[in-house]
Amino acid sequence: MIPSGAPIVTAAEMRAAEQAVFASGVSQDSLMERAGAAVARETARFATGRPILILAGPGNNGGDSYVAARLLQNAGHDVSLVATGAPAPGAAERMHALWHGPTSSLYAARPRPVLVDGLFGTGMTRPLERGLAAVFADLCKQAEFTLAIDLPSGIHADTGADLGAPRGIDVTLALGALKPGHLLDIGLERCGRVLLADIDIPVHTRWRTVTRPRIDTPGAHSHKYSRGLVAVIEGAMPGAARLAARAAMAGGAGYVVLAGDRPWGEGPDALVRREVRTAEDLSEFLGWDRIDAIVLGPGLGRDRRAEAYLRAAFAAPKPLILDGDALTLLGTDAARWLETRAAPTWITPHSGEFDRMFAGVGSKIDRTLAAAAEARATIVHKGADTVIAAPKGEVRLLAHGSRWLSTAGTGDVLAGLLAAQVVQSGKGVAPAEAAVWLHARAAQLAGPALIADELIGHIPGAISECL
Ligand SMILES: NC(=O)C1=CN([C@@H]2O[C@H](COP(=O)(O)OP(=O)(O)OC[C@H]3O[C@@H](n4cnc5c(N)ncnc54)[C@H](OP(=O)(O)O)[C@@H]3O)[C@@H](O)[C@H]2O)[C@@H](O)CC1
Ligand SMILES: [K+]
Known part of the structure; x- marks a missing residue:
């Protein structure tokens, strides 16, 4: 299920929209807090108390993971986290520093009933490395519920092309706007149910999902020719x-x-x-x-x-x-x-x-x-x-x-x-x-x-x- 009439932007347009928000005085940290809070909210809703494993990649998608992990842990959830590398300097690094729970490497990760995929989002530039894709797919397979942050890792944001995305993602939480990858090619079948989180990033676009039309009942003076x-x-x-x-x-x-x-x-x-x-x-x-x-x-x-x-x-x-x-x-x-x-x-x-x-x-x-x-x-x-x-x-x-x-x-x-x-x-x-x-x-x-x-x-x- 994908929201009808929802805006769709490319990765570059999303980055530009984020930059405009930063230029208006909002810090990168507070935007990431908003994104992470949306992830935590949806994860909690679906986790219903089950243990949660969160995967954090090196970029800002990983940054969202660190925020969500902290918020879920503070709310009393049993959370463990897997980091695939050192977080990028900036907001992701600062959010990493605020996480104080258990952290392991991807290859030492143990499956848990709820999986949150924060490996890569709009910044995916190339196919997932094979070993990583295999471990990720296995963790998805063994989870009872999987939520992807923004996009399933391994789906190209702009084309929906398969860069190694696993099967079995139940929910993808699109941040700010839908991306073409949610609706095109392999992305369409790998995202599961797509939810849209409004994190207050204004986007301007002429691309939208198809909406239900409004159709007029024929008027009192309608006749066969006037109806076309x-x-x-x-x-x-x-x-x-x-x-x-x-x-x-x-x-x-x-x-x-x-x-x-x-x-x-x-x-x-x-x-x-x-x-x-x-x-x-x-x-x-x-x-x-x-x-x-x-x-x-x-x-x-x-x-x-x-x-x-x-x-x-x-x-x-x-x-x-x-x-x-x-x-x-x-x-x-x-x-x-x-x-x-x-x-x-x-x-x-x-x-x-x-x-x-x-x-x-x-x-x-x-x-x-x-x-x-x-x-x-x-x-x-x-x-x-x-x-x-x-x-x-x-x-x-x-x-x-x-x-x-x-x-x-x-x-x-x-x-x-x-x-x-x-x-x-x-x-x-x-x-x-x-x-x-x-x-x-x-x-x-x-x-x-x-x-x-x-x-x-x-x-x-x-x-x-x-x-
Ligand atoms: N800006 C903000 O404040 C906000 C951003 N938001 C969030 O940020 C996400 C976008 O973040 P992002 O631009 O940092 O990209 P992201 O998807 O994390 O990955 C980049 C990293 O991955 C690496 N990499 C790429 N492909 C790879 C591969 N196959 N295998 C291995 N590595 C690979 C790449 O490395 P490089 O290509 O530079 O070598 C780089 O290090 C977006 O989806 C949303 O979740 C929202 O919260 C709103 C606020
Ligand atoms: K992801």
């Missing part, structure tokens, strides 16, 4: 487009048209069919001024006609949602193509599609942000760690994704749901954030081993939580 018309374009695999169209309907669009060469195909009776057999037919249809958003890509195919459909959709001056085969067709020229569009565009690649379209280095956030700026499109970079990025620098990270979403068709549902949010809530990151939240919530409501068709049935339930 979504056009979904069918292709070689019509089931995918049908899923997108049904999801747009369930997502609250007022009118959904499925355009393709199967004018009397299956689907709900409320789904309007429009016969489109050629790119010319499609261009003519997309010229209809009632259309508020177009979905292209689910099951489109990659043949000549698909390419011509893509060109027709690009030429239409309407909000456009591109997924699946449309993204594959864009290929490595994606950014060049996308940035030519005057109307807003959203693309929803999974990592394979994203990597085929965009180069880039850094974390998933860095790469998605760079691609969004280059393509001038809002990108929903799907995965267990979904990242939404907009051209002007906003980022949203999904904190409650369901692993059960990794089945065929769930992406088509997301594309349709996104179109429904685009026609209802406008530009940029907001509709993408709403769609991603509803999609994830519908998946939770659908439960394990869900299939995409069932997911659609749970969208209204997810919406009802947003009214």
Whole structure:
């Protein structure tokens, strides 16, 4: 469980925020006392009287450990401490000097029921040394409850990459703000439950976790067109487009048209069919001024006609949602193509599609942000760690994704749901954030081993939580 709408900052931004606090007259010691007190509070809450082993690394993460150890001991807990080296000069060293309880070296450490990991936090620069990682993993394994201070040692703060983090961390207490490492890559699965401790460090960022949207009940004068018309374009695999169209309907669009060469195909009776057999037919249809958003890509195919459909959709001056085969067709020229569009565009690649379209280095956030700026499109970079990025620098990270979403068709549902949010809530990151939240919530409501068709049935339930 990760707090919704919580700010996310990189290690460097966190350090800068700390420096600003120091510049305002707060000492490093008092900030470390705040951090250590938060750690002690949460540890005590979960320890329920059991003996505690605290691991203290050489940096300020270790400094937090020394504070927590002292406060827990003063409160009557049975605390022992393991130090992996001499504390760094400054606050950590001073906090070390204030600890008067039992201390051992890592290799002499005996497991205890409660383990607090204060080895490394945002300062991890390289993989854990093998011997240390093995002892640490063993102590975690033998503990009944493990809490990591700020980040599990062995998770890269900015990327979530695995630098040797153990399994079995129950709670990670993020200090001041979430870091990308809590939500990305291996970090997402190794942090356990993430709690956020407010230690009074103001942070300014455009990166947040996805929040529940507020959705308006249709007004007294609402009608099918005012609630938005979504056009979904069918292709070689019509089931995918049908899923997108049904999801747009369930997502609250007022009118959904499925355009393709199967004018009397299956689907709900409320789904309007429009016969489109050629790119010319499609261009003519997309010229209809009632259309508020177009979905292209689910099951489109990659043949000549698909390419011509893509060109027709690009030429239409309407909000456009591109997924699946449309993204594959864009290929490595994606950014060049996308940035030519005057109307807003959203693309929803999974990592394979994203990597085929965009180069880039850094974390998933860095790469998605760079691609969004280059393509001038809002990108929903799907995965267990979904990242939404907009051209002007906003980022949203999904904190409650369901692993059960990794089945065929769930992406088509997301594309349709996104179109429904685009026609209802406008530009940029907001509709993408709403769609991603509803999609994830519908998946939770659908439960394990869900299939995409069932997911659609749970969208209204997810919406009802947003009214
Ligand atoms: N500033 C403050 O007052 C506040 C800070 N806070 C706390 O401080 C944490 C950040 O502290 P930090 O910057 O000191 O980094 P930290 O994570 O302790 O590690 C740095 C040390 O580890 C070393 N090292 C790195 N990787 C290594 C490896 N693989 N194997 C071995 N060594 C390795 C590295 O060595 P070096 O790379 O320099 O050789 C350096 O000595 C933050 O997460 C939060 O808990 C909060 O309490 C708020 C107040
Ligand atoms: K840690």
